[in-house]
C-alpha cells in the first residue's frame with residue numbers, strides 16, 4: 175500500500191490470533207510475516223532483515239515470548255517488541271517491561287487497538303532510544319481484569335521504571351496503598367525500604383518530626399534522636415497517604431524538601447540528604463482544596479508529575495467476583511478451612527451493591543462471611559444486613575432490593591410484599607432512630623409518621639433478621 179511499508183512480525187502459536195492480527199496489520203499497509211514459535215522467528219532473524227516491529231505472545235511451546243524478547247534484545251536492542259498476553263497481572267506486565275518490551279497488549283485485544291499501537295510505535299521509532307528498564311520481581315498481587323484495572327497495571331509496569339513522583343487518587347479502600355507498594359516492588363528500588371505514613375492518622379504537631387526526625391532535646395519529650403520517615407526511606411520509596419490532610423506549614427516544608435532533596439531534623443544542624451521516591455495518595459479532590467486555599471498549588475504540581483486514578487469498585491463491578499473469591503481463599507487459609515463459595519443469588523447481590531467502602535468493604539465482608547456463614551455455599555440470605563449502604567450508595571438500594579426479591583422468589587417465599595415492607599419500615603426506622611439518638615417522637619416526625627405508628631412498627635419490626 176505505502177511505498178516503504180514497514181515490516182511487522184507476529185509471533186503466536188495460536189493460528190487464529192496470528193491470522194487476524196496479520197490480516198489487520200496488512201490491511202493497514204504493513205508488510206506482515208507470521209511465525210508460530212519463538213524458534214521460527216529467531217531463525218528468520220538470522221537469515222532475513224529484522225522487522226521494524228515485532229508482536230509476540232507469551233505462552234508458546236518451546237521458548238516463550240519473554241525468552242524471545244530477551245534474545246531479541248541482545249541481538250537487536252532497538253527493535254520494539256509488543257508483548258501480548260492474557261495474563262495481565264502486575265507481575266507479568268512488569269516482567270515484560272523489565273525484559274524491555276515496548277508495549278504490553280492484553281488479550282483479547284481489539285484489532286483497532288493493536289493496529290493503532292503499531293502505528294504509534296512505528297511513528298515513535300525515531301525517538302524511541304530509551305534505555306531498557308530493569309526492576310526487581312513482584313510481590314503483592316493486585317486482582318482485577320476490568321479494562322480500567324488492566325490499563326492501571328500497564329501504567330504501573332511502565333511507571334515503576336522511572337523514579338517519578340506519582341500521585342494516586344481514588345476513594346477510600348480502592349487499593350491506593352497496594353498500588354504504591356506495587357510501584358515500589360516493581361521498581362529498581364525494590365530491595366530498599368518502602369515506608370508508609372498516613373498523614374491523617376498523625377497529630378499535626380507530631381507530623382513534622384515523624385517525617386523529618388528530631389534531635390534529642392529538640393522539644394519537650396524528645397529524649398532521644400529520632401530518625402524520620404524520609405531518612406528511613408533513603409534509597410527507597412516514601413508513601414504519603416492522605417496527603418490532602420497535611421497541615422499548611424508542613425506542606426511548605428515538604429515542598430522545599432522535594433525540591434532540594436535535603437533537610438534538617440527538627441532541632442538539628444546537620445543537613446540530611448536523601449534519595450527518596452515519593453508516592454502520594456489522596457481520596458480528596460486536591461484541585462478543590464487548592465481552590466479553597468487548603469492545599470498549596472505548587473506542592474500539588476510537584477506531587478502530580480504522574481497521576482494514577484483508582485476507579486471506585488462500583489465502576490469495575492466485573493472485578494467483584496474474582497476479588498471476593500480471592501478474599502474467601504485468604505480467609506480459608508487463615509482459618510485452615512475449606513474456602514467458601516458464593517451462590518449465584520449471593521453473587522448477584524454483590525454485583526448490585528454500590529460498595530461505598532470499595533475493595534476494603536468487600537474484603538471485610540468476605541472475612542466476616544468466611545467466619546460466620548453457616549454452610550460452604552454463601553446464600554443471598556447470608557448477606558442480609560451485611561452490605562452497608564451510605565452516601566450516594568443508597569441510590570442503589572433498589573437494585574439490592576430487586577436482587578433480594580429474586581432470591582426470595584427463587585426460594586419460594588410467600589407474602590413477599592408484606593415481608594419487603596416490613597424490612598423497608600425496619601430500615602427506615604433504624605436509620606431515623608440512629609439519627610435522633612433513639613428519640614421516637616423526633617424519629618417519627620422526621621419520617622413523616624405518627625408516633626403511634628412508629629411504636630407499632632417497632633413492635634413488628636423486632637424480628638429475626640432472616641425472612
Ligand SMILES: Nc1ncnc2c1ncn2[C@@H]1O[C@H](COP(=O)(O)OP(=O)(O)OP(=O)(O)O)[C@@H](O)[C@H]1O
Nearest residue numbers: 316317318345346347348349350351352533534537
Ligand atoms: N485490586 C486489589 N486486589 C486485591 N486486594 C485489593 C485490591 N485493591 C484493594 N485491595 C485490598 O483492599 C484493602 C484496601 O486497600 P488499600 O489500603 O490499598 O486502599 P486505600 O485506597 O489505600 O485506602 P485508604 O484511602 O482508606 O487508605 C487492602 O486490604 C488491600 O489489600
